[in-house]
Amino acid sequence: MLSDEQNRRLAQVGAGTPMGELLRRYWMPIAAVAELDDKATKPVRLLGEDLVLYRDQGGTYGLLDRHCAHRRADLSYGWIEGCGLRCNYHGWVWDHTGKCLEQPFEEAANPEARFKDRVRIKAYPVEAKAGLLWAYLGPPPVPLVPTWEPFTWRNGFVQIVFSEVPCNWFQCQENSIDPVHFEWLHSNWTRVLQGDKGPKPPTHLKIGFEEFEYGFVYRRVLEGQSESDELWTVGRTCLWPNCLFTGGHFEWRVPTDDENMLSVGWFFDRVPNEMEPFTQERIPYWYSPLTEARTGRWITTHVMNQDFVAWVGQGALSDRTQEHLGESDRGVIMMRKRMLEQAELVARGGEPKAVIRDPADNACVQLPIIGREYFVGGYSRTDGDKRRGRTPGSPQRKDFPFLTGQPEEIRQALRRAMGLDTGVS
Numbered sequence: 001m002l003s004d005e006q007n008r009r010l011a012q013v014g015a016g017t018p019m020g021e022l023l024r025r026y027w028m029p030i031a032a033v034a035e036l037d038d039k040a041t042k043p044v045r046l047l048g049e050d051l052v053l054y055r056d057q058g059g060t061y062g063l064l065d066r067h068c069a070h071r072r073a074d075l076s077y078g079w080i081e082g083c084g085l086r087c088n089y090h091g092w093v094w095d096h097t098g099k100c101l102e103q104p105f106e107e108a109a110n111p112e113a114r115f116k117d118r119v120r121i122k123a124y125p126v127e128a129k130a131g132l133l134w135a136y137l138g139p140p141p142v143p144l145v146p147t148w149e150p151f152t153w154r155n156g157f158v159q160i161v162f163s164e165v166p167c168n169w170f171q172c173q174e175n176s177i178d179p180v181h182f183e184w185l186h187s188n189w190t191r192v193l194q195g196d197k198g199p200k201p202p203t204h205l206k207i208g209f210e211e212f213e214y215g216f217v218y219r220r221v222l223e224g225q226s227e228s229d230e231l232w233t234v235g236r237t238c239l240w241p242n243c244l245f246t247g248g249h250f251e252w253r254v255p256t257d258d259e260n261m262l263s264v265g266w267f268f269d270r271v272p273n274e275m276e277p278f279t280q281e282r283i284p285y286w287y288s289p290l291t292e293a294r295t296g297r298w299i300t301t302h303v304m305n306q307d308f309v310a311w312v313g314q315g316a317l318s319d320r321t322q323e324h325l326g327e328s329d330r331g332v333i334m335m336r337k338r339m340l341e342q343a344e345l346v347a348r349g350g351e352p353k354a355v356i357r358d359p360a361d362n363a364c365v366q367l368p369i370i371g372r373e374y375f376v377g378g379y380s381r382t383d384g385d386k387r388r389g390r391t392p393g394s395p396q397r398k399d400f401p402f403l404t405g406q407p408e409e410i411r412q413a414l415r416r417a418m419g420l421d422t423g424v425s
């Protein structure tokens with residue numbers, strides 16, 4: 001059981017807190033590249049800091065303090081000009097490094113003073129990768145944005161889905177190392193919600209956890225399976241520090257502040273060999289709703305929506321002093337210990353785990369992947385269904401099971417990419 005102090009420490013994400021400083025050693029996905037095609041600025045709240053994300057006319061991304069360094073107006077209402085963001089209040093212009101490029105009245109009134117050289121605004125680096133925009137809020141030297149193996153795959157339809165979840169990020173990440181919940185929160189509950197139809201889902205017979213360079217692997221043996229199945233031999237990944245990686249998709253739990261989390265999902269659907277070559281000019285994104293409009297209750301129909309119900313149900317900040325942990329929680333316990341220990345390491349000036357700095361290590365960072373050959377080599381449409389096999393992970397699904405609210409045009413684009421008839425559900 002955790003002490004009050006440990007519980008608080010795990011949840012705090014602000015600058016200067018132990019976990020806040022640990023999290024600042026990693027790049028965080030904060031938006032889709034395509035989002036800035038639609039609108040040039042985006043207000044962002046990340047790790048308790050209010051910021052504005054933008055792309056200038058030269059294509060450079062900036063992430064600045066939301067409040068102008070002149071008299072604190074909201075820069076997300078500013079506009080892009082050349083290689084800067086102009087504040088709508090008095091027209092000062094800032095660039096992506098935090099430099100002040102223009103102060104219209106100051107320059108007219110007192111050009112000799114060069115006041116603009118003496119003011120700066122908080123600025124953080126941003127990089128685009130895999131259709132996402134990533135931000136780094138930590139100290140220099142800035143590490144590399146990881147090139148996780150699926151980012152290098154071809155012939156896949158990728159979509160990015162955001163959800164704004166009103167609870168602390170860490171209880172969401174604890175779910176990334178919780179195999180048993182799948183049987184109950186997803187399989188059994190879905191069956192109950194659908195009127196107890198169909199066969200009873202298999203129970204977990206055995207679970208295992210181990211740490212590796214980039215996080216933890218969790219393994220399971222389900223009723224009807226054995227230790228020779230990939231769910232045991234390969235397992236799934238609780239990716240350090242704030243992600244679940246299942247093989248076909250990533251789910252980042254990005255801390256907005258202590259009581260809110262941005263869920264960022266990156267989903268890869270491999271197209272059948274008959275549809276190769278397939279390339280995407282633009283990786284689409286969408287925001288998934290959380291509640292039913294009529295009742296205000298949480299939506300329960302999709303896999304991650306079910307997760308959200310559990311996470312927000314634990315409270316905005318889960319009180320871990322009141323828990324009773326069992327065998328199923330061994331992974332959660334391992335991860336908590338490692339988080340607290342790594343936060344202390346950072347406080348002592350050390351380098352935490354899974355920070356990638358060498359470009360040679362980052363060409364393609366391999367992870368455990370169930371059904372890798374399926375994602376890489378593809379499959380024929382005619383045998384796609386047969387090859388689903390006994391371990392999940394097949395990319396040939398006809399509907400998007402993870403989150404509710406997929407826009408129709410994205411559903412259609414996916415079906416076209418997969419060679420499925422459009423207009424048929």
Ligand code: FES
Nearest residue numbers: 068070071087090
């Ligand atoms: S507050 Fe931004 S220019 Fe004055």
Ligand SMILES: [Fe+2]
Nearest residue numbers: 181182303307
């Ligand atoms: Fe889940």
